[in-house]
Amino acid sequence: EADIYQTPRYLVIGTGKKITLECSQTMGHDKMYWYQQDPGMELHLIHYSYGVNSTEKGDLSSESTVSRIRTEHFPLTLESARPSHTSQYLCASSQGKSYTFGSGTRLTVV
Amino acid sequence: AQTVTQSQPEMSVQEAETVTLSCTYDTSENNYYLFWYKQPPSRQMILVIRQEAYKQQNATENRFSVNFQKAAKSFSLKISDSQLGDTAMYFCAFMPYLSSSGSARQLTFGSGTQLTVLP
Numbered sequence: 462e463a464d465i466y467q468t469p470r471y472l473v474i475g476t477g478k479k480i481t482l483e484c485s486q487t488m489g490h491d492k493m494y495w496y497q498q499d500p501g502m503e504l505h506l507i508h509y510s511y512g513v514n515s516t517e518k519g520d521l522s523s524e525s526t527v528s529r530i531r532t533e534h535f536p537l538t539l540e541s542a543r544p545s546h547t548s549q550y551l552c553a554s555s556q557g558k559s560y561t562f563g564s565g566t567r568l569t570v571v
Numbered sequence: 572a573q574t575v576t577q578s579q580p581e582m583s584v585q586e587a588e589t590v591t592l593s594c595t596y597d598t599s600e601n602n603y604y605l606f607w608y609k610q611p612p613s614r615q616m617i618l619v620i621r622q623e624a625y626k627q628q629n630a631t632e633n634r635f636s637v638n639f640q641k642a643a644k645s646f647s648l649k650i651s652d653s654q655l656g657d658t659a660m661y662f663c664a665f666m667p668y669l670s671s672s673g674s675a676r677q678l679t680f681g682s683g684t685q686l687t688v689l690p
Binding site for chain 2: 492494496502503504506509519520549551553555558560562563564565567
């Protein structure tokens with residue numbers, strides 16, 4: 462049973478639109494992550510946070526931004542969506558060696 | 572920096588048979604964790620099994636077991652008595668015991684192996 466929730470599950474949006482992908486967890490984990498999963502299915506870390514008001518960029522450069530105002534909430538925002546942003550975005554949280562993943566958001570920019 | 576390599580993009584196995592998925596990694600760390608995750612078509616990433624590098628004993632979880640060879644930096648997954656529900660993409664992943672920042676510990680994933688269990 463997932464304790465980390467991502468919405469929406471699917472999103473089709475036009476070029477130039479601003480979008481926010483939501484991620485919330487109920488486990489009280491300090492650390493949260495955003496991974497981008499490309500069509501070849503490989504996952505790349507794009508953002509992470511180790512607590513409220515702390516965010517860092519991951520290994521893969523991304524035009525998205527994140528915020529962490531509350532422990533349970535870690536939204537990802539694209540100010541102006543482009544077709545190159547079409548991908549799956551997976552949110553995760555961790556405590557110690559335990560990671561929990563959300564179900565992902567499949568984003569298509571047309 | 573760590574790298575994780577899965578050299579088998581696709582594999583198939585007959586139901587009830589055994590299959591082994593390969594994974595190698597490269598790291599200068601001495602203490603770390605290794606994972607196998609399963610991602611079925613529903614896309615939820617599910618933990619299959621975890622291995623602590625300081626433990627010599629190979630981890631097992633029911634039909635799933637690993638062959639961890641620390642010196643060779645090899646971490647293969649064996650699935651026994653394969654079931655149709657095992658059909659999924661399988662990812663090998665690495666996490667350092669301590670991060671360089673002392674805080675968030677990132678997972679580094681391999682490119683995945685698509686496993687299909689045939690009836």
